[in-house]
Amino acid sequence: MDTTTESTSESMRAGGYVHGYSGREARRLGDQADALAALLHEGTAYPAGSRVLEAGCGVGAQTVHLVARSPGMRLTAVDLSRASLDQARARVRASFPEARVRWRCADLRDLPFPDAAFDHVFVCFVLEHVPDPRGALEALRRVLRPGGTLTVIEGDHGSAFFHPDSAHARAAIAHQVALQAAAGGDALLGRRLGPLLGEAGYGRVEVVPRTVYADGARPELARAFTRDTFTAMIESVRDEAVAAGLATPADFDRAVADLRRAAGPEGTFHYTFFKATAVNGR
Template identity: 70%
Template sequence: MSTAEYVHGYSAAEARRLGDQADVLAELLHADTAYPPGSRVLEAGCGVGAQTVHLVANSPGAQVVAVDVSADSLARARSAAPGAEFHRADLHALPFPDGSFDHLFVCFVLEHLPDPRKALTALRRVLRPGGTITAVEGDHGSAFFHPDSEHARAAINCQVRLQAGNALIGRELQPLLADAGFTDVVVRPRTVYADRTRPELVRGFTRNTFIAMVEAVRDDALAAGLTTPDDWHRGIADLHRTAEEGTFVYTFFKGVAVNPGQGQFGKLVTEG
């Protein structure tokens, strides 16, 4: 994945958004992921290290190695998660021997790739036989809210259309993993529900993660003729209304699968 393909950009504001997202969703997405002491874990596409922090915290005895293509993101990641080892590398040409990792972790990466199946196949090369992959992806088509708004849905669709890759990839995770050669694939939904009785989710997810993500594509959406200034303003205002007085629902998908073959190195402690 090249830096140009990341639709959200590499600003300090985007780094903060990623951090907010990882922290507020840590229990939902990471609580059941822990790797045994002595195992080698590769996080592919670590970005600014927002997820790496939680991987290291949940598996203090594991060796976490993280890679990303962006030097700026890696600099932030090293500061955020000093307990991990970082390398600059392309997912399709990883500088590691075959079968050199016991577990793979991929979070919010496949959605940005032009050929996620090809990337998963390349990643499988460095996973030992019997090792596991954990993949987490969102699906912007799963977002629904009250009060409903045609303008808000149109604003979200601008982000979906502008994103390189597939912003609806969550629903495809099971066949993607299977087609890439993994076996024993299990994918389960992880749903976020936010209303005024859950202010931490309203702030951390509805406002600071999801709405902030959509707001960031305003200029590109206008330049591409996907919306008008008035329609965009109305759509974003309606999204904020769901945070102020309504409800917001979004579903992530978490998959766990096995690289077929014989051999064991430790045991995955827990995976959902």
């Protein structure tokens, strides 16, 4: 999702990132990463000295969790946005002042590294915003050594369901999916992650669903994920959805209110992420 983000609306559109690069979006990405760290990063740790590439690090929301779990790795973090890289560098420095991370501004489809430069590649909430995810995976395979591992995490907005149910909320989610598609992305990419990896030439592909379920018994998760992550993400495309004629202001505002009800004491919310691992080669 993700994803999950921050600096000017115009530069975002150029990069296909439908949520924009605002400070609010940067905070949302941080909230999302922190709320889901145990769920998404479980099982991901890299040996000391290993060469790791985080492709599409954004504002560093996931980077801090990579550093926390693998303090001895040699990490290179890449993103297309210099503004996001500056925020990522500051975020990591604030939490891990001794961490050594190499920061590079580059396009995933044209990485400035030699063949087989990395032992491991980590990609989280990036492919859903790329017009050609298979091509991006093939480009990443070039810089991954034979037998090296790839980890990819993506969401799928079609997996979202909630109580109380709301036709307005379901419509707003569909509008977000449509707007992301218009920007060249795919908010439903999680369901086809496995086939994409196979088509891109990776082997030993394994995809595991990582499900988030929040209800009144999990109020902190309901706040951090249902309200402050997912609902905030939908709310961020309100003006675009209205401008595109997909929804009236009143209908969209009703959708956001209904999603917030799902984060309340009597509400429930379900969402599935897909975490894939694979190796470079058959």
